[in-house]
Amino acid sequence: MPVKKRILCRLRLRRIPAQFNWVDHRLVRDRHLSGCSAQALALYLFLVTVSDAEGLSYYSDRSISAMLRFMDAPVLDRARRELLAAQLIAYERPLYQVLDLDEAMFAPRQQNNQPPASLGELLQKTGLL
Numbered sequence: 001m002p003v004k005k006r007i008l009c010r011l012r013l014r015r016i017p018a019q020f021n022w023v024d025h026r027l028v029r030d031r032h033l034s035g036c037s038a039q040a041l042a043l044y045l046f047l048v049t050v051s052d053a054e055g056l057s058y059y060s061d062r063s064i065s066a067m068l069r070f071m072d073a074p075v076l077d078r079a080r081r082e083l084l085a086a087q088l089i090a091y092e093r094p095l096y097q098v099l100d101l102d103e104a105m106f107a108p109r110q111q112n113n114q115p116p117a118s119l120g121e122l123l124q125k126t127g128l129l
Helices: 038-050 061-067 073-085 119-126
Strands: 089-092 095-098
Touching: 038 061, 038 073, 038 095, 061 073, 073 089
Parallel strands: none
Antiparallel strands: 089 095
16 A cells, blocks of 8 residues: 655745755655665765755865765765766766766766665764664
8 A cells, every 4th residue: 555645844934045056856766875885875865955056066085074974084985986987976076076867977886786776874874864
């Protein structure tokens, strides 16, 4: 029997903020999250949150490590390389760009047979929850 959706808390109903940032549902639907570590996904979420309308941000490695306490320089470097390989970001120090998820821009992806993890599961793996 399908789950019937209903609003759980009307007082906290999500609204689109004046700032320009969100997490695109295509990350899950098109399996862009497959194969990325929890650290890479935490970095991606951070970059999506702080980027402007063009997806640009210029947080330094030091600032990112301070905000994401578990992410020291080697972990940040690995996470950034994963996101670059997954074609989710572009990076030229000090500038990050969160890239559009238009499937036409991507080379074919190898699919694994595992369902995508929920955002909550990913944050638990990183210790943020």
